[in-house]
Amino acid sequence: MGSLKALVKKAQKGDGEAFVSLVKQYEDVLYRTASRMLNNDEDVADAMQDAIISAYEKLHTLKNDEYFNTWICKILINKCNSWLNKNKNIVGMNEHLLPEKKNDEYEKIELEDALNSLNEVYRLSLILYYIVGLNSREISEFLKEPEGTIKSRLSRAKSILRTNYYKNEGAIIYEK
CATH class of the missing domain: 1.10.10.10 (Winged helix-like DNA-binding domain superfamily/Winged helix DNA-binding domain)
Incomplete structure (x- = not known):
């Protein structure tokens, strides 16, 4: 847990490499979370990208370094929910086809x-x-x-x- 706190502190001071390291630690969790909420990989990638950018921009608002995982997941879930609400009535053609x-x-x-x-x-x-x-x-x-x-x-x-x-x-x- 000590290295997590150190990475968060470095990232909050503007160290981009530290932020990238933090995100890489939770990349799989973020992907699995977004893929369960959204229907296709393009939407998942967009939501993850938006969440990571938002997290980077708002990293200074993180109050407790230990909760970085929870904090970034909450940002991602909010991005997924926003996307779902915005695109509620749009249905892709692939959803009606059953490819092998x-x-x-x-x-x-x-x-x-x-x-x-x-x-x-x-x-x-x-x-x-x-x-x-x-x-x-x-x-x-x-x-x-x-x-x-x-x-x-x-x-x-x-x-x-x-x-x-x-x-x-x-x-x-x-x-x-």
Whole structure:
């Protein structure tokens, strides 16, 4: 954790290389988060780029260096939500075509469909828990919601997925 704080301090003083190092540490988490919220790789790349630029410009507003991961994920989620709201009624032609894909890609599409079927508060809770890797207390702080509410949302979301998507397949949604 000490190196994270040092990198954040350097980046806040204008060290671009330190900022790049910070972003690289969380690049996979950012990509997985954005790809679960948005429909295609171009949108994911745009949202990530916007989030990274915003984070760089607003790095001085980060109050606690330890929460860089949470802070940049929140920026990314806000960018994804803005993009989704702006493009709510636009549907791409590719969404209606079924190109030949490998089984693992179909499973990814099924998971995305399952996540997209959830109410936004449930979907966001699952993304933050399973993809970003936050615990229920961190999600609670992040969303400014009571921890009990977050636990309830996680439980309810898993129940909905079990009931609606995975009832015949014997799939288990694992606890973290």
